[in-house]
Amino acid sequence: MKSLKDLEAIREKAKLELSLRETTGKTRVIVGMATCGIAAGARPVMAAFNQELQLRGIQTASVSMTGCVGVCRYEPMCDVIDPNGEKTTYVKLDAEMAKRIVAEHIVNGHVVYEYTIGAAEKQ
Amino acid sequence: MIIRAHILVCGGTGCVASKSNEIMAQFEKHALANGIEKEIKVVKTGCFGLCEKGPIVVIYPEGATYSKVSPDDVKEIVEEHLLKGRIVKRLLLGDAEAQDVARSLDNVGFFSRQLRIALRNCGVINPEVIDEYIARDGYAALAKVLTKMTPQEVIAEMKKSGLRGRGGAGFPTGMKWEFAAVQKADQKYVCCNADEGDPGAFMDRSVLEGDPHSVIEAMAIAGYAIGSNQGYVYVRAEYPIAVQRLRLAMDQAREYGLLGRNILETGFDFDLEIRLGAGAFVCGEETALMTSIEGKRGEPRPRPPFPAVKGLWDKPTILNNVETYANVPVIFNKGAEWFASIGTEKSKGTKVFAVGGKINNTGLVEIPMGTPLREVIYDIGGGIPNGKKFKAVQTGGPSGGCIPMEHIDIPIEYESLVAIGSMMGSGGMIVMDEDNCMVDIAKFFLEFTVDESCGKCPPCRIGTKRMHEILERITQGKGELADLEKLETLANSIKQSALCGLGQTAPNPVLSTLRYFREEYLAHVVDKKCPAGVCKSMMTYTIIADKCKGCSLCAKKCPTSAISGEIKKPYLIDQSKCIKCGVCMDSCKFAAITNR
Numbered sequence: 001m002k003s004l005k006d007l008e009a010i011r012e013k014a015k016l017e018l019s020l021r022e023t024t025g026k027t028r029v030i031v032g033m034a035t036c037g038i039a040a041g042a043r044p045v046m047a048a049f050n051q052e053l054q055l056r057g058i059q060t061a062s063v064s065m066t067g068c069v070g071v072c073r074y075e076p077m078c079d080v081i082d083p084n085g086e087k088t089t090y091v092k093l094d095a096e097m098a099k100r101i102v103a104e105h106i107v108n109g110h111v112v113y114e115y116t117i118g119a120a121e122k123q
Numbered sequence: 124m125i126i127r128a129h130i131l132v133c134g135g136t137g138c139v140a141s142k143s144n145e146i147m148a149q150f151e152k153h154a155l156a157n158g159i160e161k162e163i164k165v166v167k168t169g170c171f172g173l174c175e176k177g178p179i180v181v182i183y184p185e186g187a188t189y190s191k192v193s194p195d196d197v198k199e200i201v202e203e204h205l206l207k208g209r210i211v212k213r214l215l216l217g218d219a220e221a222q223d224v225a226r227s228l229d230n231v232g233f234f235s236r237q238l239r240i241a242l243r244n245c246g247v248i249n250p251e252v253i254d255e256y257i258a259r260d261g262y263a264a265l266a267k268v269l270t271k272m273t274p275q276e277v278i279a280e281m282k283k284s285g286l287r288g289r290g291g292a293g294f295p296t297g298m299k300w301e302f303a304a305v306q307k308a309d310q311k312y313v314c315c316n317a318d319e320g321d322p323g324a325f326m327d328r329s330v331l332e333g334d335p336h337s338v339i340e341a342m343a344i345a346g347y348a349i350g351s352n353q354g355y356v357y358v359r360a361e362y363p364i365a366v367q368r369l370r371l372a373m374d375q376a377r378e379y380g381l382l383g384r385n386i387l388e389t390g391f392d393f394d395l396e397i398r399l400g401a402g403a404f405v406c407g408e409e410t411a412l413m414t415s416i417e418g419k420r421g422e423p424r425p426r427p428p429f430p431a432v433k434g435l436w437d438k439p440t441i442l443n444n445v446e447t448y449a450n451v452p453v454i455f456n457k458g459a460e461w462f463a464s465i466g467t468e469k470s471k472g473t474k475v476f477a478v479g480g481k482i483n484n485t486g487l488v489e490i491p492m493g494t495p496l497r498e499v500i501y502d503i504g505g506g507i508p509n510g511k512k513f514k515a516v517q518t519g520g521p522s523g524g525c526i527p528m529e530h531i532d533i534p535i536e537y538e539s540l541v542a543i544g545s546m547m548g549s550g551g552m553i554v555m556d557e558d559n560c561m562v563d564i565a566k567f568f569l570e571f572t573v574d575e576s577c578g579k580c581p582p583c584r585i586g587t588k589r590m591h592e593i594l595e596r597i598t599q600g601k602g603e604l605a606d607l608e609k610l611e612t613l614a615n616s617i618k619q620s621a622l623c624g625l626g627q628t629a630p631n632p633v634l635s636t637l638r639y640f641r642e643e644y645l646a647h648v649v650d651k652k653c654p655a656g657v658c659k660s661m662m663t664y665t666i667i668a669d670k671c672k673g674c675s676l677c678a679k680k681c682p683t684s685a686i687s688g689e690i691k692k693p694y695l696i697d698q699s700k701c702i703k704c705g706v707c708m709d710s711c712k713f714a715a716i717t718n719r
Contacts, residue, residue, distance in 0.1 A: 002387075004387050004388070007266060007387065011257045013254070014255060014257050017126070018248070020129050020183050021131070021183045021184075023183070033206075034208075050125040063127055064184045064185050065208030066209070067208055
């Protein structure tokens, strides 16, 4: 490294990695990763969330996991908790749906209603 | 594979001693066994400050803080938390246990009242990876200073911030830099005092271990400000982890072109060297420290000339403490006004304290100046263990004094502490409860200065020795009333005549205990009693006949067979045989033995 520009480039890259350790003011994606969730395909869903966030360079969202919440028939599912505490539960997910949730909900702030548990209950 | 979890394990000296290296190895091992080794990252980080509850492990993104983790717990954390997303509640820190949610460090009472500036990166980054420091605005201050500011502007900003030396005396840092900057010389030096020697103080070690780059960056800024291209860090050899990480950090900074020639293509050259100290307390004194760097015997010399005029190898030199330097990059990143807005009128910013002794949360705390002492001891420190009564708190180490209950509400700042006979010092804070004898405490600190006196000037070499002898007499029950006067006279003349700060402040622990705990001295001298039950020679162990059940346990335990009697009848202690070891009192199940 030689110049100021190089230093800033390193900073941007390193910041993205360290953003994982920030806990406040973030959107939290919590994927159900109990036996039921994993059997239904939660691993690729979580990987898709992580990949999409990294692809877009988003530092304001984190992906973590949780156990079984008891509605195994809806797995794979996840909760998206906005920084203001608002919680949205998405169900019967796959990798493609995860990408759309990142694009519409996390980036643009629009809940993807057709994937929510409310929409699934109506069917 | 994308990393989805960071596991931060404390790599400070305290936690390393309680097997944090093994914990890290266990995480790697169990992650591998569960096939998630590519999804997680184990990060060795610096001191979180909560040494009492160590080893500390924090897992992100949840921010779950685990305390007192043993290598055997790791399997459960990996299988439950990392694999299934279930927080291991039994290991969560403190009151978080009762809650159903993972709590971040900021929510724990110990941390929520603190303001971390000097310790901003400790427990957050891996000190052995320069990129992590850079991610947290590292070297941004150096870049700003080198490209956008003149040395005069740098000094003006430092003066505006109001930062004062964190090593003890509290001299304004900006002024110190200015004195050196205006000197005309072919060579100037920037030194860092990392010869932390106060018993119980370890904040400088923690900064060097947890955030070495902040010191390197600040020293380069100081070099630019005063016109120096060479710095020295004087650190004691007893801090092997700090030395190793500082060395690694210097190598990484050189590799990135942040130390060495033509830094960031600005034409500014600056490099650092480490000098290891052998652990002499006097080498923390600035003139002795520089003499030691020169390769000579570490002895102080009279001032003036001050180091800013004639320092290392007779060249203009600035010498600042580790914690002082750790504040510098933040001042340039956030601005002097921001820094000056924290703290009190004369003491700006924050101060790190190493809190120890009779307190629940032993560890490192960083608080804004002006915080009441009571808040540090009770709200952050968690109060006195075992329901005992607070007696005093010692600040400033062997140069400071004891602060009694009546002054516990004073705001912590340089002037207010001096006004009540203590001092800020480097930040050791030792809490004492009712079981501590204040004469014994004064004797302890004086013993330290007697040992550490370099012997160059008579007031310190002979005077502290005589004071120690008087205290020794008093604690043995051979003291006289006139001794207290002698102590005071000696103390005051040493203060006025000793050559360096070590000698001038050495009598402080005696003077402050005489001031606030005179009745305890009188009890030793007049009544020949130690009220706290510490001074052995003044104790008499006796068996209270009414309470003694005649179980014979004490007689069996007594190493000198001084106790005799008949089963089921009160026993007796033969005072001529008793060596006052206290075993009988500890073993008695009926509290039938007293030493008062």
